[in-house]
Amino acid sequence: MRQATVYIDSQALQYNLNRVKQLAPTAKIVSMVKANAYGHGVKECLAALKDSDAFGVACVEEALEIRELGYTQPITLIEGVFSENEMIQVIGQKLECVVHQTPQVEWLIAHKDHYNALNLKVWVKLNSGMNRLGFKPTEIIEVIQRLKSHGFTCVLTMHFANADSDHPLNEQQKNQFLQVKQACEPILASCCNSAAIYKYPELHFDFVRPGIMLYGATPFADQNVHTLDLKPVMTFSARIIALNSIQQGESVGYGSTFTAAQPMKIAIVSIGYGDGYPRAYIKPNFVAIDEQLVPVIGRVSMDMIAIDVTGLDVELGTQIELWGKHRLLDDVATANGTIGYELLCRLSQRPKRQLLY
Numbered sequence: 001m002r003q004a005t006v007y008i009d010s011q012a013l014q015y016n017l018n019r020v021k022q023l024a025p026t027a028k029i030v031s032m033v034k035a036n037a038y039g040h041g042v043k044e045c046l047a048a049l050k051d052s053d054a055f056g057v058a059c060v061e062e063a064l065e066i067r068e069l070g071y072t073q074p075i076t077l078i079e080g081v082f083s084e085n086e087m088i089q090v091i092g093q094k095l096e097c098v099v100h101q102t103p104q105v106e107w108l109i110a111h112k113d114h115y116n117a118l119n120l121k122v123w124v125k126l127n128s129g130m131n132r133l134g135f136k137p138t139e140i141i142e143v144i145q146r147l148k149s150h151g152f153t154c155v156l157t158m159h160f161a162n163a164d165s166d167h168p169l170n171e172q173q174k175n176q177f178l179q180v181k182q183a184c185e186p187i188l189a190s191c192c193n194s195a196a197i198y199k200y201p202e203l204h205f206d207f208v209r210p211g212i213m214l215y216g217a218t219p220f221a222d223q224n225v226h227t228l229d230l231k232p233v234m235t236f237s238a239r240i241i242a243l244n245s246i247q248q249g250e251s252v253g254y255g256s257t258f259t260a261a262q263p264m265k266i267a268i269v270s271i272g273y274g275d276g277y278p279r280a281y282i283k284p285n286f287v288a289i290d291e292q293l294v295p296v297i298g299r300v301s302m303d304m305i306a307i308d309v310t311g312l313d314v315e316l317g318t319q320i321e322l323w324g325k326h327r328l329l330d331d332v333a334t335a336n337g338t339i340g341y342e343l344l345c346r347l348s349q350r351p352k353r354q355l356l357y
Contacts, residue, residue: 002270004238004351007324008040011357012216012231013048019229020210023197027204028053030076030190032211034062039276039344040215040234044355046071049214054096056209060086063095076123079133080104087111094118098157100125100133105143109150116151121188123155126180128173130161137176144184155188155207156181163195164220174203195219198228217329217340224328234344235324236351238271239317243309252306253298266297267309269320274302276347277322278336285335288326289314 020029031052032038037045042065049055054074057063059082063075077097081087087107090097091114099105099122108115108122115122124144127134135143144154158177162169181189190207192200197208198219212219216232225232244266252258252266269287273279279300286293287307298306307320323329329340336343 007235010048034058098123126158128176236322242268258298283335288321
């Protein structure tokens, strides 16, 4: 049997959730489990995240999956609903939604009696500079006042564009959020994603929304998970399926992009871009055997990679860590010119999932 496996460490996930509680002890935690829990598997992760106060998803389908698994915590649709019919469905499933466009507000008000009867909150999004979703500062105060007049409990929310850096837009976003919050008091508030949870403790307010930090990857380009006191949740592994000796001048893989400068022992590992392992590298890439980093050589193909195991004691079936505790996900992402979020979310369903308790 081909053995490409994604191991999910539930204890690491619980550890990271507790880390959020340490950092934001007075805020409620909306754990982001969109995109199949950032590629980890919602079903596999929810039990370890059961102490979350609420869950955040991108769409109704993701919310319904959580309900079907038996979880009753509040769920927030961070993109809101896409039609009035979806609003009716949301109310039937006791889901909370973000509003960021006028039609969503109209649908909400049209069904206010049912929504308010369930004591659901409505999250009202401020566009403070990211320019994806939300009402401009000149619009949002009137929107919130209108919703309040119809009996809604409102949560003012926004999303930082650069919480992972010292970009000048951060201060603009903070100031706009605080000005709107002051103008709309009393109102609940939420603006901290993973990076902002670390960076802006004064902005934790009523709800924080951890995402990538829950899964043991860093939201910062200049800090790794160890400095943030997080634990990698996913270990992506495969096994050696062939061992070859090659001579100086021989090449490896498609395009013959790697040529041996001396005699080498190489191993072929049962993993490739068909499994979601990234193909295009801008820097040298490595895997881990036990705790030792070993270079990947030649091109990644759909089902296989080659690694240099010269001088190492390996055999058929030796397990290779593609990323996890020793070869950090974020380091693989950097070598690939991307971010850990993308690598997690583009994993295919071909590697089997296994939950570790």
